[in-house]
Amino acid sequence: MSLFINQLINGIHVGSIYALIALGYTMVYGIIRLINFAHGDILMVGAYTVVVAIGTLGLSPLAAILISIVICALFGILIEKVAYKPLRNSPKISSLITAIGVSMLLQNLALLIFTPTPKPYPVPLSVAPLNLGDIQISFITILTFGVSIVIMMALQTFVTTSKAGKSMRAVSEDMKAALLMGINTDNTITLTFAIGCTLAGIGSALFCLAYPSVSPTMGSLPGVKAFIAAVLGGIGVIPGAMLGGFLLGIAESFTKAYISSQLSDAVVYGILIIVLLFKPSGLLGKSVREKV
């Protein structure tokens, strides 16, 4: 039994990280129907910012992490302005390909600047784990889980109640109509990117505290997993990203523990295929017919 609970905790930890990153995917997709493939690489930008801030500038770990989150948000805004905004009225496929291009650009820039050798994440976190008999919960698991839940709730409240959140929803429903109603759609979209990338920045810190190795391609795999989590839960739906993330993490952990470590990815993708077969809009997604 304790094995089962420990494995569940392992799954929740990985799941919380997927969920945090998935929130950013979902936000951006919800507003402009763009899968921002560069999202995972923002994770990497955040991680390298911390490495530079501590290693070169000698800042304290907390300051470095806060700065990295701000840098991530600024990157989000910059990428949106430079790469996506000029293409807003082009076909969807152009933006999608640009997103892949931005991802490649970021990875190769990092390769050039930081070399491909992985660097250790310079924030030590040694807090004794919580022991409940045979069950052991590490501090980072509690922290990650707590942060992702709080952020999900804050985000949901923000989107449903605040004025900026309402304009986001309006833009998401119909961009032209929102513009006619006097909503500044450009600013709203920029804000969405800033929030999405802030979440990636926070996710980056939590990811690196758990897996403290920083390399130019570190964002790809969590990026893909988080994307699956977002699709699984219903892309565009905030609680969906959360649910998808947790389901994915727990499924992975249990497959590794009880079936086979090699099969964990196969099971994850299998779940995705099955869910999409029966509910193409994801678990919590509403099926809205595409307007013609």
Added chain:
Amino acid sequence: MKKLFLILLSIAMLTTLIVVPAEEVIKIGGIGVLTGPYATYGVAVKNGADLFFEELNNAGGIDGKKVEIIWVDSQGDPAIGQQAYYRLVENDEVVAILGAVLTGVTNAVADAAAEDGIPMVSPSATAYEVTTGRPNVFRTCFIDPFQSVMIARYMKSKNYKNVAALYDTGDDYSTGLYETFVNECKELGLNIVATEAAAFADVDFKAQLTNIKNANPEALFLPYYGAPAAHIVKQADEIGLDIPFIGADGISSITDSITDFSLLTNVIYSDHFNNDAAGEVAVKFLKGYEEKYGEVPTVSFSATAYDTALVLTEAIKKAGTEDYAAIVDAIKNMEVEGVTGIITFDDHNDPIKSAFFTTFDADGNKVFLERVDP
């Protein structure tokens, strides 16, 4: 006018033809993983070999000819490694290959090299089959079966009864070590109470480690490279698994991937070389390395790469020609003192040498435990 131009052009072409052979350079091809997560090993190898050739050329080269090593990055990918090989042999016309670094790539390159019969020496490919049936392929590091046997014996000598293993199914190096380890444990009567595997490039091992902890082993066999091993050691600490983690040579670069060095005191591994157990050539090597790169070598493949360069140079010298077969023959019958000890090759083209069991202190410095002779 056109004719004049053609004549001039032909003269220009002729002169280039004459100039090229006038440069007295012996070219050696270097293949290694210089980028990506395993770059630490490739760069260590490149540094070691470059140091040797620099010293050699400063001392006059081989019979007055300078030796040039042309490096190509394999990116750790067997296909790219093989392309690098063809480029070096066909375009650069190298006389020998130094490399590759990772077992998977070396296997692919050795496949091609065996067809051509070109002398090839790897400083670091430890999987058994790399030199099997390839009379022109050698190595200067010890082999995986040997390491696994030594590790199992080491565990036995510490009176462990129940041990566990965690390995990477997507990696030749890891699975190779694991398979021999299992056999040797059977022979020695060690129980393997838990066997867990992970897929290549995984960063989360907590599910496997939790299963291992549940089985209560006294030690964990960990045939991993440094970067993933750093994740494993950290996550083991998080779930409260506090037993010795015993790995092979690949784990030695773990210090580059970890910030909390106190976690490393549980890590023990078999190494090709230890800076504290060094002979005369080794002292010279360590001094030269520190002067050229400003640090002591952290990965022992710098030492085996230096020896590889030495083996190739001695063989080319002795052969006195750039003929493949003559150089291969010279390597086969060589006995030379290198950094990692006296090097001779057995029937399987493997060097006959000792293993140095090593651990770390809480500051990440290597601590020499004991030397185990074959």
